Amino acid sequence: MTLSIPIKNCIGCESNLISEVGTLGYLPNCNFFPKTKDEAINLQRYNLNVVVCNNCKLAQVGTHLPVESIFNNDYPYFSSASSSWLSHSKDLANYLSKKLSIEKNDLVVELGSNDGYFLKNFSKQIKTLGIEPSKAPAKKASEIGIETINDFFSENLATQILSSHGKAKIIASMNMLAHSPDLRGILNGVKTLLKSDGVFISEIQYSIEMFKSGKFDTIYHEHFSYFSLTSILNIFETVGLNIFDVEFVDTHGGSMRIFASPNNSKNKISENISRTLNYEKKIGVNNLDFYSNIFSKANTIKENFKSLIDKHKYIIGYGAPTKGSVFCNFCELSPSDILHTTDVSELKQGNFMPGTGIPILPPTANAYMDSDAVVVFPWNISEEIKKIFSKWFPNKKNFLYVAVPELKKIL
């Protein structure tokens, strides 16, 4: 049995002034889908609590899983599998090439470069380097000619890259900062590797939107930090990085794209910064109540979902994303509540949802033939899924639901 570790210090600023704002209960690692129902039900469970740092205001999970139980999973994720993400990345590469005037022989580094989906968009005259800890995607990137280091980015690795490749004009990270317990190590590494006129671009989920709307199922152990601009600005300051602009993008249910540079650079501070900070202050980023509200909203969703179950005989799920596992565990569901779910990933098909033992089948119309209600777990792509069901069942109405951020009929 491996033990979880309740954190004592903020992973952003190292302060010990942290306060718990709520918990979703004891949940297993929600991104692990066992091959047997028994194993799924008997997985080790850990407190899924959220704490907020009173110093830098970073919201973060209060209990860290042993790192080996998180990163050693069997489900390599390939960014290139999602066509909307591919086109987002291509647009971003073009936009950055223009906005930041990247020149011949400049070095562009991506942290968490996956299969090279982003770096492959840059012109061949620009040097690119990917850093990717997962073996399979790193190998794939190397195969298409993107130089990739198969390792976790850290201050140490940054020093090694500095001597082999020199300083970087651009360092990018897409949805990666929140997934590491070593936030300070990464940021110190960025500071080490970045040219004095270089820029660090990071896309991160905007947690203000998550806390405000009650999307509690995006809280899970693998997701260590929940950033606001307020908190990330405070943390960057402690490592000598200065955020000079922020943009908001619609990926991953609402993200912010921040632009930072070493604190002695001359970049003009955009008005977007003060506007966003004022908004966050007004909405309550400094008050613990703002963060604890998501837990009462979660309880309301749980009650409403239980009454949906009481009204239907035969509920089936669509999708088996991590957020679906969080939802099913928090609502204490079992295969008698949700008969089965489905998922497009062949690696999950035939396996079981962690903690609840709900079976995962391939997504076919047949799997939904007898259901009188379907709940879509990946609510962020519900429009896409609505189209699939309209095609499968053109005459069926009043059966398709999303449960988060509120229980709602969508078809």
Ligand SMILES: [Zn+2]
């Ligand atoms: Zn802090």
